[in-house]
Amino acid sequence: MPLCSNCSAQIFMPRIDQHKPSLTGLICDKLCSESGVPSISQPDKIATLLESVMRHIASCGDEIRYMDVRRALAFLDKQQSFLQDCRDHLQDFLSPIQKLPNEILQCIFDECCVMNYFRVGDRRQSSTQNFRSKPALSISSVSVRWRRNALSLPSIWSRISLEWSYDQSLDYFSVACGKHQPDGQVHEKVLFALDNFLNRSKQYPLSVTMQLKDSPLIFDGSKRRLCPVVSCLMEHAHRWRTFSNNSSRLFRNTFSSLPLLEETVFVQTPGIHDLAVLGGAPKLKSLIFRCHPHNVTGFCLENLSHLELRPLESDLETLFHKFPKLISLKLVVYYSNGGHYRCPENVSLSSVLETLTVVAGHYVKSETLRDNCSVFPFFTLPSLKTIHLQRQKVGSDGNWLNFDHFVAFINRSSFKLSTLHIEGPALSDSNLVLVLILMPTLLDLTLVDTDVSLESSPITRRFIERLRVGDTFPQMLPRLYSLTLSSCSESFDDAVVIAMIQSRWCPYQYKGPVGSERGTDQWPVFAVDCLRECTIRFPNRKESELEYVYSCLKCVEQDGMRLNVSGNNDRARVELA
Numbered sequence: 001m002p003l004c005s006n007c008s009a010q011i012f013m014p015r016i017d018q019h020k021p022s023l024t025g026l027i028c029d030k031l032c033s034e035s036g037v038p039s040i041s042q043p044d045k046i047a048t049l050l051e052s053v054m055r056h057i058a059s060c061g062d063e064i065r066y067m068d069v070r071r072a073l074a075f076l077d078k079q080q081s082f083l084q085d086c087r088d089h090l091q092d093f094l095s096p097i098q099k100l101p102n103e104i105l106q107c108i109f110d111e112c113c114v115m116n117y118f119r120v121g122d123r124r125q126s127s128t129q130n131f132r133s134k135p136a137l138s139i140s141s142v143s144v145r146w147r148r149n150a151l152s153l154p155s156i157w158s159r160i161s162l163e164w165s166y167d168q169s170l171d172y173f174s175v176a177c178g179k180h181q182p183d184g185q186v187h188e189k190v191l192f193a194l195d196n197f198l199n200r201s202k203q204y205p206l207s208v209t210m211q212l213k214d215s216p217l218i219f220d221g222s223k224r225r226l227c228p229v230v231s232c233l234m235e236h237a238h239r240w241r242t243f244s245n246n247s248s249r250l251f252r253n254t255f256s257s258l259p260l261l262e263e264t265v266f267v268q269t270p271g272i273h274d275l276a277v278l279g280g281a282p283k284l285k286s287l288i289f290r291c292h293p294h295n296v297t298g299f300c301l302e303n304l305s306h307l308e309l310r311p312l313e314s315d316l317e318t319l320f321h322k323f324p325k326l327i328s329l330k331l332v333v334y335y336s337n338g339g340h341y342r343c344p345e346n347v348s349l350s351s352v353l354e355t356l357t358v359v360a361g362h363y364v365k366s367e368t369l370r371d372n373c374s375v376f377p378f379f380t381l382p383s384l385k386t387i388h389l390q391r392q393k394v395g396s397d398g399n400w401l402n403f404d405h406f407v408a409f410i411n412r413s414s415f416k417l418s419t420l421h422i423e424g425p426a427l428s429d430s431n432l433v434l435v436l437i438l439m440p441t442l443l444d445l446t447l448v449d450t451d452v453s454l455e456s457s458p459i460t461r462r463f464i465e466r467l468r469v470g471d472t473f474p475q476m477l478p479r480l481y482s483l484t485l486s487s488c489s490e491s492f493d494d495a496v497v498i499a500m501i502q503s504r505w506c507p508y509q510y511k512g513p514v515g516s517e518r519g520t521d522q523w524p525v526f527a528v529d530c531l532r533e534c535t536i537r538f539p540n541r542k543e544s545e546l547e548y549v550y551s552c553l554k555c556v557e558q559d560g561m562r563l564n565v566s567g568n569n570d571r572a573r574v575e576l577a
Contacts, residue, residue, distance in 0.1 A: 092143070106149050109139055115209065116197060119163045120190050120229050136197070154204035157197045161209040162233055181322035191229050198236060205241035205260050208233065212247040245270070259283070267293055275299060295428050308357075310334065316378040330357040330388075333375055347412075349380045356381065357388040360425065374402040376409035382417040390425035391451075403431055407438070416441040423448040426456030429463040433476070442477050446484040459487045464496045468530050469503035480504065482533040490540045494549045496567040497536065501563070504531035533562045541567040 092098070097105070131138060136157050140150035149158065168358040212230075228232065240258060244265035263286035264278065270293065278284060279299065286306040289296065296309055304323045308330040309315065320326065360376060419440045422432075423446070436442065449457040466476055467483075483504075538546060544564070551563045556562040 004282055016504070037297040041272040073213055098145075102145075102149055105146075109136075109150060109153055109156055110145075113159060115159045116157070116160050117161045117163065117209075118194055119505055120165070120227070132194070134197075136200075137193075146470040151200060154200065154202040158201040158204045159207045160194070160197060160233065161211070162194075162230065163211045163213075164227065164230055165213040184245045191232060192230060194232055198232070199334055203239065206236060206239045207242040208240050209244040210246060217561055223255040240389075262286065264288070266293065269293060288384075309574075311375070316375060317344060317346075317348065320348045320353075320377075324352075326350060326353055326356040328357075329353060330359070332359045332392075334360075344378050347380050348378055349406065351383050353381050354383060355386040355388075356384055356392065359392060374405040376402070376405045379409065379413075381413045382415055384413060384562070385417060386419040386421075387417060389423070389425055390421075391534045403427075407435065410435070410438050418442065419444040422458075423450055426452050427458045428456075429458045429460045432458040432463060433466050436476055440477070441479055443479055443481040445477065445480060445482070448484075450486065452488075454489055457487065457489070459485055459489075461493045461496050464493075464500050466501040467504070468496075475528055478528045480531055481529065482530060484537075486539070488540055489538070492538065492541075498550065498553060501531070501534055501553060501561075502556060503560070504528065506530060531561065535564045536566075538565075538567045543567045 100108075113135045116136050119130075119133070136150060136159075139156075140147045210233075212228075216266065225231075238257065238259055241260050242263040242265075243258075243261060244267070246267040258277070258281040260283060261278075261281040262283050264281070265288040267290050269291045275293070275296070276299065278287070278301065282303070283299060284304060287301065287304055287308070288306075289309040292310050296311075296315055300322050302323075303325060305325055306328040307319075307326055310332045311319070312563065319329075338403060356379075418441060420436075420442055421444075432447075436445075448457055449459055466473055469475060535549075546567050548563050551565060553565075
């Protein structure tokens with residue numbers, strides 16, 4: 001039998017063509033006598049022909065049954081797919097998330113929809129990628145209930161990120177002119193989706209991020225006009241609450257006022273005229289520069305409470321005069337060999353600043369560093385409560401810059417610090433102890449020696465021993481509530497760490513290190529608060545080893561301390577069992 005070209009199965013071919021007109025006549029000619037009466041003188045021929053017909057009938061029956069099976073299989077496959085869809089829908093109704101009330105479900109939606117991304121001029125983006133890049137749209141397409149809850153949350157539709165790049169092959173004004181050209185359909189879809197998001201956000205304040213790879217001003221005949229998609233978003237500038245500008249092209253001629261703007265982020269250096277636009281933002285609270293701004297103190301923002309910048313020397317001298325209500329300040333300082341700030345004539349005073357973050361971009365060898373290369377001589381901050389000292393991952397490993405200036409800053413300010421976070425800067429354990437002695441009010445201490453050589457790390461046995469409550473040394477950090485230590489060391493004296501934790505859990509009941517037979521009544525009562533939270537991280541050690549070594553602290557955790565000991569890049573928490 002011949003084979004099917006589609007499924008390679010055998011094609012049924014009848015042995016006898018029933019439509020052949022001479023078939024009946026042929027049989028009659030062979031089986032009938034001259035008188036027209038069938039003859040029985042040829043039984044062999046009759047039997048042979050009958051056997052052939054019977055085989056053909058059997059073949060037809062087999063083919064009929066086979067055809068019925070194939071039709072049945074096709075029907076069953078279709079029915080199975082239908083039942084599987086019904087099963088999936090019914091299981092969705094029984095899923096645990098369906099039991100959540102709408103209020104909690106809306107909170108989950110709000111956390112998941114961080115940003116909705118719109119890309120103009122990117123032809124490589126598929127429909128699936130375009131759909132997934134807008135979580136608010138994805139969530140609203142799951143079910144009727146989810147859509148109803150998503151539409152009741154204007155906040156998830158108000159977070160918009162626009163990425164724009166110019167493509168000469170596309171007609172950007174096909175939408176604006178009412179034309180529906182093939183190239184313009186891409187922008188028509190983006191414009192329709194953006195307008196849909198703006199409508200669903202109602203009058204909720206917008207969070208906008210713009211990344212413009214080219215100038216949005218394009219030619220429309222002899223005139224230069226703004227791209228329709230960008231223009232659509234600019235028309236709602238009066239609703240912007242946060243604005244992140246990832247390009248150096250800000251439209252100073254298109255902004256009249258920004259009455260709701262509270263936070264602005266500049267990723268690339270803005271021009272002086274671009275910064276002048278912020279004068280029309282009376283509610284601006286946070287200003288973040290992830291670049292080198294030009295004369296940031298050239299204008300005054302009296303209501304600004306948070307500022308991040310890479311300062312010039314002139315900025316440091318007039319910082320608190322131009323921004324008198326600063327509560328939080330982050331300075332990214334880049335040091336280089338021979339670079340320095342001159343000693344300020346007058347130290348700036350701020351009685352309201354509570355949080356100071358200093359990020360050092362480059363660390364150099366101490367012999368090539370000038371003595372006055374530091375930002376701390378510029379400030380006196382008596383109201384300071386939190387200090388973050390960080391260093392960027394630049395691959396260098398030098399001593400912490402100008403430690404003496406930092407100590408002088410602490411003594412001059414006389415603040416009551418509650419939080420100290422040191423990450424990255426190489427600092428000797430003796431200098432760290434000296435700093436902590438000057439901070440008796442400290443409640444939260446975090447030390448991370450990431451990207452620091454083992455020899456330069458302040459987390460040593462001697463430092464841990466100074467933290468332990470006992471009668472050997474004067475008590476350090478008596479008010480300590482939370483302690484976080486992260487050491488990249490592959491081995492450590494764990495017994496010293498365990499003894500320190502036990503001594504600070506119940507200082508008035510501490511009986512000494514593990515294995516000590518000294519009685520409770522022989523230990524003095526120390527004026528030290530109970531340590532409530534302790535996190536120890538060893539990214540370069542095995543969890544099985546840590547689990548065995550620190551299992552003796554299980555009783556401390558059961559008594560109430562929030563204890564976390566982890567390893568292997570902090571992938572999982574070690575259960576102290």
